[in-house]
Amino acid sequence: MSQDNAELEARLEEQAAFEPPESFVEQANVTDQGIYEEFEENWPECWERAADLLSWDEAYDTVLEDGDAPFYEWFTGGELNASYNCLDRHVEDGRADSVAIEWEGELGETRTYTYEELLDEVEDFAATLRDLGVEEDDVVTLYMPMIPELPIAMLACARIGAPHSVVFAGFSADALATRMNSADSEYLVTCDGYYRRGDALDHISKANEGLEGVDHEVSDVVVVDRLGDDLDHELADNQHDYDELVADHEGSTVEPVTRDAEDMLFLMYTSGTTGKPKGVKHTTGGYLAYTAWTSHAVLDIEADDTYWCSADIGWITGHSYIVYGPLALGTTSVMYEGTPDYPDKDRLWEIVEKNGVDIFYTAPTAIRAFMKWGSEYTENHDLSSLRLLGTVGEPINPRAWKWYYKHIGNEECPIVDTWWQTETGGMMITTLPGVNTMKPGSAGPPLPGIDAQVVDTEGEEVEAGRAGYVTVNNPWPGMLRTLYDNDERFVSEYWEEYSDPDADEWVYFPEDGAKIDEDGYITILGRVDDVINVSGHRLGTMEIESAVVGVEGIAEAAVVGGDHDVKGEAVYVYAIPEDGYEDRHAELEETAMEAVLDSIGPIAKPEQIVFTHELPKTRSGKIMRRLLEDIASGNELGNTSTLRNPGVVDDIAEQVSDD
Numbered sequence: 001m002s003q004d005n006a007e008l009e010a011r012l013e014e015q016a017a018f019e020p021p022e023s024f025v026e027q028a029n030v031t032d033q034g035i036y037e038e039f040e041e042n043w044p045e046c047w048e049r050a051a052d053l054l055s056w057d058e059a060y061d062t063v064l065e066d067g068d069a070p071f072y073e074w075f076t077g078g079e080l081n082a083s084y085n086c087l088d089r090h091v092e093d094g095r096a097d098s099v100a101i102e103w104e105g106e107l108g109e110t111r112t113y114t115y116e117e118l119l120d121e122v123e124d125f126a127a128t129l130r131d132l133g134v135e136e137d138d139v140v141t142l143y144m145p146m147i148p149e150l151p152i153a154m155l156a157c158a159r160i161g162a163p164h165s166v167v168f169a170g171f172s173a174d175a176l177a178t179r180m181n182s183a184d185s186e187y188l189v190t191c192d193g194y195y196r197r198g199d200a201l202d203h204i205s206k207a208n209e210g211l212e213g214v215d216h217e218v219s220d221v222v223v224v225d226r227l228g229d230d231l232d233h234e235l236a237d238n239q240h241d242y243d244e245l246v247a248d249h250e251g252s253t254v255e256p257v258t259r260d261a262e263d264m265l266f267l268m269y270t271s272g273t274t275g276k277p278k279g280v281k282h283t284t285g286g287y288l289a290y291t292a293w294t295s296h297a298v299l300d301i302e303a304d305d306t307y308w309c310s311a312d313i314g315w316i317t318g319h320s321y322i323v324y325g326p327l328a329l330g331t332t333s334v335m336y337e338g339t340p341d342y343p344d345k346d347r348l349w350e351i352v353e354k355n356g357v358d359i360f361y362t363a364p365t366a367i368r369a370f371m372k373w374g375s376e377y378t379e380n381h382d383l384s385s386l387r388l389l390g391t392v393g394e395p396i397n398p399r400a401w402k403w404y405y406k407h408i409g410n411e412e413c414p415i416v417d418t419w420w421q422t423e424t425g426g427m428m429i430t431t432l433p434g435v436n437t438m439k440p441g442s443a444g445p446p447l448p449g450i451d452a453q454v455v456d457t458e459g460e461e462v463e464a465g466r467a468g469y470v471t472v473n474n475p476w477p478g479m480l481r482t483l484y485d486n487d488e489r490f491v492s493e494y495w496e497e498y499s500d501p502d503a504d505e506w507v508y509f510p511e512d513g514a515k516i517d518e519d520g521y522i523t524i525l526g527r528v529d530d531v532i533n534v535s536g537h538r539l540g541t542m543e544i545e546s547a548v549v550g551v552e553g554i555a556e557a558a559v560v561g562g563d564h565d566v567k568g569e570a571v572y573v574y575a576i577p578e579d580g581y582e583d584r585h586a587e588l589e590e591t592a593m594e595a596v597l598d599s600i601g602p603i604a605k606p607e608q609i610v611f612t613h614e615l616p617k618t619r620s621g622k623i624m625r626r627l628l629e630d631i632a633s634g635n636e637l638g639n640t641s642t643l644r645n646p647g648v649v650d651d652i653a654e655q656v657s658d659d
C-alpha cells in the first residue's frame with residue numbers, strides 16, 4: 001500500500017460521519033431538510049406527494065381511512081393500474097424508445113427492452129393468461145429465476161388484475177407447494193431451468209415435484225424455455241411452452257384493468273416465528289405510490305438514469321426496487337441473471353462499467369464478499385458513472401460501509417443504508433442522500449412521514465445509546481394490509497405487542513432490536529424473534545427445525561443463527577439422536593441436510609449439525625437458545641450455572657469449535 005493510500009485508510013477508519021458530496025446534493029431529487037417537518041405537520045396528507053407520482057384513472061377521495069385500524073386503507077376511492085403506470089404512460093409520454101429493462105444472462109448474452117417493447121411483451125402475455133382462463137383476482141404463482149419473463153409475467157398479471165405470488169427460484173419443491181396451497185393458486189408460470197456458474201440447472205423437475213404436492217387442481221402451467229437443447233424435458237397435458245403460447249397472441253392489445261387502490265397487487269410469502277410462511281398482502285395504490293416515492297426520494301432515481309439493484313426478484317427487494325418503483329419512474333432497470341463471481345470476481349463491476357450504471361443497490365453480505373476478494377477486482381473498471389450507492393437486508397458493519405464508500409463509490413457517492421421489510425413494502429429508516437449526514441453502521445433517521453422509535457418492553461422510548469425495539473406509530477401507504485386469509489394472525493403478529501386497542505392506539509412491531517443516538521439515528525441490531533438472517537435472506541428457525549425433527553432417528557432439535565463473516569448469520573443445528581442412532585451421526589447429518597434442502601432450499605443449508613445427548617435447558621425446561629447462539633458465534637459464554645444441565649454446554653461448545 002502506498003503511503004497516500006495508508007493515510008487514506010487510516011482517516012476513513014477514524015471517521016464516524018460523512019457529509020453527502022456537494023456534486024451529489026446539487027442534482028438530488030430531495031435536498032430540503034424542511035421535508036421532515038413538512039411531512040409531520042401535514043400528515044397524512046403529506047402522502048399525496050407519493051400518490052402524485054402515479055397516474056390515476058380515478059382520483060382518490062381519502063388519503064387514509066383509519067376507521068378499522070389496524071386494517072388501514074390508503075387512497076380510497078382511487079383507481080389505477082400498476083402495469084399502466086410502469087409502462088403505457090411512459091410510452092404515451094414520448095419515451096417509447098427509452099430502455100426499461102437491460103438484462104444480462106450469466107453466459108454473457110443480453111436482452112434490451114425499450115418501454116414500448118416491454119409493453120408489447122406484457123400485452124402478449126396478458127392476452128395469453130386471459131386465454132388460459134385467468135380472471136381478475138386469481139392468484140398466479142411465478143416460480144422463476146432472474147430472466148426477463150419474470151417481470152413480464154408480473155406486469156401481465158398486474159395488467160389483468162390477477163395478483164401474482166412469486167416464489168424464489170432457489171426455494172424447494174415443498175416450499176412451492178406450500179405457497180400454492182396457501183394461496184389456492186391454480187396457475188403456475190415457471191421455466192425449464194437456468195444457468196449457474198456455467199452449468200445448466202434443472203428447474204422444471206423441482207416445479208413438477210412441487211406440483212405433486214398441490215392439493216387442488218392446477219389448471220395450467222406455462223414453461224419458459226430458457227435452456228433450449230441444454231435440457232430435455234417433456235410437458236404434461238396442462239403444461240404449455242411459453243414461446244408457443246405467446247406467438248399465438250403476438251400483437252395483442254390488452255387494456256389495463258382498472259383496479260381499486262386497495263385491490264391486491266401481489267402476495268409475497270415470508271418467514272416468521274411459527275413454521276408456516278406468512279402471505280403478505282400488498283395493494284395497488286399504496287404500495288405503488290410508496291415504492292415510487294422512495295425510489296425517487298431515497299434512490300434518487302430519474303427517468304434517464306441507469307439503475308441497478310442486484311437483488312433477486314424472488315424477494316421483496318426485487319419486487320419493490322427492480323420492478324415496481326424504478327419502472328413507475330420510467331428509468332432503465334438493469335437485471336443480471338447470475339452470480340457475482342462468474343466467470344470472475346469482477347463480473348458486477350464489468351456490468352456497471354458497460355452499462356454506465358448511475359445508482360447501485362446491493363446487500364451487505366455481497367459487500368463483505370467483495371472485500372474478501374480484494375479491491376484489485378474493482379480497480380480495472382471505470383466505475384465513475386456511479387453517483388449513489390445503497391444497501392439493504394441486514395446491518396452493515398462500518399468497515400464494510402467504508403470499503404463500499406471508498407472502493408466502489410470513490411468517496412464521491414453517498415450511501416443509503418435502508419432498513420425495511422417484506423411487510424413494510426418499501427424503505428422506512430434511512431438517510432435521504434441529498435439531505436443527511438451519513439453515519440456508517442447506522443441506517444439513519446426514519447423517513448419523513450414515518451413515526452418510528454426505539455422503545456423498551458413497556459413501549460417507553462429508550463435513552464440514546466440503550467438497546468430496545470423498533471416500533472412504528474403511524475401507518476404508511478406501502479404497509480402490508482393483512483396476511484392472506486389470516487386477519488387474526490396479522491393482528492397478533494404485528495400489532496398486539498405494543499398497541500392499546502381499547503384506546504384505538506395502534507403500534508406496528510417489526511420484531512427488530514435497535515439503538516438510537518442523540519441525533520435520532522437508528523442502528524438496527526437484528527431480529528428479536530426466531531428468524532435468522534442469512535445473507536439478507538429471512539429464514540424461520542421453526543421451519544428448519546421441523547424439517548430436521550422430521551428425520552427418522554432425530555428426537556429433538558434446536559436451530560439458531562451464529563455469526564458469520566460473509567453471510568452475517570449462518571444456520572446451526574443442534575440435534576439429539578433417538579435411542580439406537582447414537583453412533584450414526586454421519587448418516588443422520590446427511591439425511592438432515594437433505595431434509596432442510598428439500599423443505600426450504602440451499603439458502604437454509606446448515607453450517608453445522610452438532611449432535612448431543614441433551615440440549616441446554618433452564619430449570620423450567622426451556623431450551624436456552626441464546627446460549628446456543630453464543631456457542632455458534634464463538635462468543636464468551638456467561639454464567640451457565642442456572643441451567644438444569646450445565647454439564648452439556650462444554651460438550652457442545654467443543655464440537656462447534658472443533659469444526
Ligand code: PRX
Binds near residue numbers: 418420421511538
Ligand atoms: O431484520 C431486518 C433486516 O431484514 C429484515 C426484513 O427481512 P425481509 O422481510 O426479508 O426484507 C429484506 C429486504 C427489505 C428486517 O426485519 N434488515 C433489512 N434491512 C436492514 C435490515 N437490518 C439492518 N439494516 C438494514 N438496512
